[in-house]
Amino acid sequence: MEPFRTVDLTPRDAELIQQTAKVAYEASKSISKIWLPTVEAAIEEVHESLEREGISQVLLDGHRVAAWIGASPQFSGRVVEIHPLIVARGYHGKGLGRWMVNQVEAWARQQGALTLWIGTSDETHATSLSGVNLYENTGPVIASFHQVAPHPCGFWLRLGFHIVGVLPDAEGIGKPSIMMAKPLQQKGGEAHED
Ligand SMILES: CC(C)(COP(=O)(O)OP(=O)(O)OC[C@H]1O[C@@H](n2cnc3c(N)ncnc32)[C@H](O)[C@@H]1OP(=O)(O)O)[C@@H](O)C(=O)NCCC(=O)NCCS
Structure with a gap:
């Protein structure tokens, strides 16, 4: 996936959180009028993903956020839910969504999860x-x-x-x-x- 690199989001990454939220806000328009109605709602969504157990990762193209994925264990770890998955507009159809899901799938398998949903x-x-x-x-x-x-x-x-x-x-x-x-x-x- 060169020159892309995956980075774990942390609450300290204010600039990255802001950028991730903007990407999510823009990309969500095609699927929902309700989910992320404003950039502020998207910032809240990013913070919520950081509060959950599990992972919240972005795929960076240089310094630009190209995709964001979150995943958290449920049912004592037997199940992992992916939420959200966002590929930035302009990066659709290049295999980034598949790559992000594959990373989470490998992580979930390693954790011993039985089901990804x-x-x-x-x-x-x-x-x-x-x-x-x-x-x-x-x-x-x-x-x-x-x-x-x-x-x-x-x-x-x-x-x-x-x-x-x-x-x-x-x-x-x-x-x-x-x-x-x-x-x-x-x-x-x-x-x-x-
Ligand atoms: C849905 C989304 C994550 C797909 O990411 P992507 O990087 O564009 O998808 P990929 O390039 O990895 O595609 C993988 C495969 O799925 C297919 N695919 C991608 N989007 C598809 C769609 N909407 N319908 C049918 N097939 C699709 C691709 O053609 C590709 O097929 P291949 O096996 O023949 O190569 C992306 O379009 C997105 O972020 N959309 C807006 C937010 C969203 O809908 N998130 C998911 C919420 S549940």
């Missing part, structure tokens, strides 16, 4: 999971998932994540959060405890 909202009616009743026939509705417009879901599917659930109306009526997960140790759910 993300939640991605559909606020823009870009998938077949928006605008439908997700309380009925939930399994078949998920099984017939398809995109009707560009959405980050496509990225996560490409990286081997599966849709494992939905949280109805998470972002407003008919606007669900889509839960996607990837098994880390063996094919998910197939091991049996004695």
